[in-house]
Amino acid sequence: MPLTRRQVYLRRRLWVFGGGLVALASAFYLPLTLLAPVQDVAAQVSVFETRAAVQPPLTFPEYGASAIGAVGYPGVLASGGSVDALPIASISKVITALVILEAKPLAVGESGPDIVFGDTDVKFYDAQVAQNGSVAPVYSGQVLTQRNAMNVMLVTSANNYAESLASWAFGSQQAFVQAATGWLERAGLASTAIVEPTGVSPSNVSTSGDLVELGRIALADPVVAEIVATSSIDIPELGIIENTNSLLGITGVDGIKTGTLDEAGSCLLFSQDYSVGDTTVTLVGVVLGGPDHETIDAAIQSLLTQADAGFQAVTLVEEGQQFATYDTEWGDESAAVAASTLSVVMWSATPITVASSVEDVQLADAGTRVGSLTFTVGDRTLEVPLELSSTIDDPGALWRLSHPLELF
Template identity: 55%
Template sequence: MSNRPLTRKQVFRRRRITVFSALAVVLAAGVYLPTAAAADVPDAIAAVSAPAVPTTPAAVPDFPEFGRGAIGAVGWDAPLAAAGDQGRFPIASITKVVTALVVLDAKPLAAGESGPNLTFTDEDVETYDEELAQDGSIQPVRAGLVLSERQTLETMLIPSANNYAISLARWAFGSEDAYLAAARTWLDAHGLTDTVVVDASGLDPASVSTPANLVKLGMLALAEPTIAAVVATPSATEPGIGEFDNTNKLLGVDGVDGIKTGTTDEAGACLLFSTDVTVGSHTVTLVGAILGAPDHDVLNDAVLALLRSVTPGFQEVTLVTQGDEYASYATEWGEKADAVAAKTESVLTWSDTPVTAQVSVEPVEDASRGADVGSVVFTVGTQTVTVPLELDATIDAPDFWWRVAHPPWSR
């Protein structure tokens, strides 16, 4: 090795290299470090778990072999189940439910109100005689008898008096023909296009409906407080008439609280019925109709068997429990958290109604515990239930040293 001293030129060159190298390092650090620290970091993309959904067994409604029928529940758009011919069929005195609804539409009564008075005349006595001659269901009347609108409704619906149905319709609309025109308008307005009434009492077999229409008619009746109260009344006493019993012998049995019987040779024994059942935290109002039974004893047994078979078909199902995991996050800098249900949600289902779930979550860079990161949407039949998803732990942003050690172009 040469020990000759460096020339001035060599020393100057080495010093210049050292200075410029140091300056380059300083400049690089001054540019790279803040750039690396400020550059975007990759979002954590959630790994979604396949959502579990509940399943329920199919209900098997126990309809009778005779006649035809349908059953539904308030809040459900269509009948839950039906059996037999679903076409139009005579409905006998169930027709009086239409009469009550149409009259109350024209002459409304508040809950518990008696309403205006009706003074019965010789024409009403003639109506009584005509119904008696046809072996129709009647209650006594005399010229000069005064009853309130509610009392007249009670006499029509509870003992099913044909003559009082005709008198009430005539009082409200001036004539039975005017009533029938109003009834057609009312039925069309409420979507009961398969229901035809040609009289106020239902004695005429041309007053017809379908089981599905009757289920809807029953729900409309229960929504009218005056009718709902009257059809649930076991017996009543009216001035000038006396005491009479409800023709519906199922009232109070297994919670049955209405609605209307009907009996003619053409229709057989018929019943439009309702009851409330408790399912978990829910109350379900069932409404059904069976037409064409051989007699009311057989019909009543069939109605009870149907109700007892339908009730277990309703279930309160837990869709999700607060804290259930639906997705997980893991960042490149080691942070981890899960997307979990923010609340517990349940739903009332009927039979084997299908349940599906769709999870939607957002990418996360950093977020606090409890932050909203998406949702899970359950579809249960025709209804949807949305449950928010939140983080079960905080995801912190990467620190300075991770950012420096992972250049922006490598992220």
């Protein structure tokens, strides 16, 4: 039966209305789906385990007190023997030198003012000879520069020159002791006491831990570091003087100060430069209360060999190492990888922790930074950026039009 005119009219209206709805829907749907931002892609973070800390085996002498540390590493790395404050003998002269240089500064290569020695200095000499102390010749009217006087005090360990320098710098032995006490407090050496500048008194005491820190302070002073590394030197009117430290120049030993006293035994505050790859590690250690210097020198050489092996170059992370993955709804995959290799030289017993921060992403090019790794190695904090390993591309029109729910 043919359609009536009214039915034809209504059907045309429906087609027009329906087409309009389709056109209207398309006008909104197409741009919304084609232009809508994709949702963030969450990172799937991997578990990363750091290297375990391992204390290297170190053999310390059974006598006295011993400790070893390193420049750049707070405190001591390991220690043995007594933890009490013990007599330190002529190691005291390191403190004397640092206290004098605080009052009368010298630069490397600078001679400093002339010191004219007098009758009081001769009396210092006579008194030290009477108690079998270590001395160097002096006479009334003798003139030496400050630097040469300090060379004599530290290189050949002359007690009388320590007394003369203390009186020259501070006016009296008592004033020196007051200055030294203040210096020790400021340096944080709370377990160290100085009652005179030479070390001949057993009341000059310290702990092995304090002495390791003293060694670091001494090496940080370029004048003291240069003097204690000097094996011999020609002093005007005195001739060539030899360093009392017989380990100097052996396996990198470059300091610091010997000590000998009946109440203290044989002592040595020592330092050594040791190469680990391209990095130089400066070890600082001390042995107190040894039976003689030959015995403690052998013990120190063995200890240094063991300690050297405890420093290692460790690769914390390698460039391109993966720490998280990204899987998109439209099939693109990428990963958060280390942007660079990070290696450190470290004491093997140093704890290592790592924290990762990885961001969610949308569309991003390869190489885009997406987070970081933060390593804590002892008291050092090191960071490595994380970047995308490959580009996360737009899913394209077909996927967008067929997956509206993933877009909104």
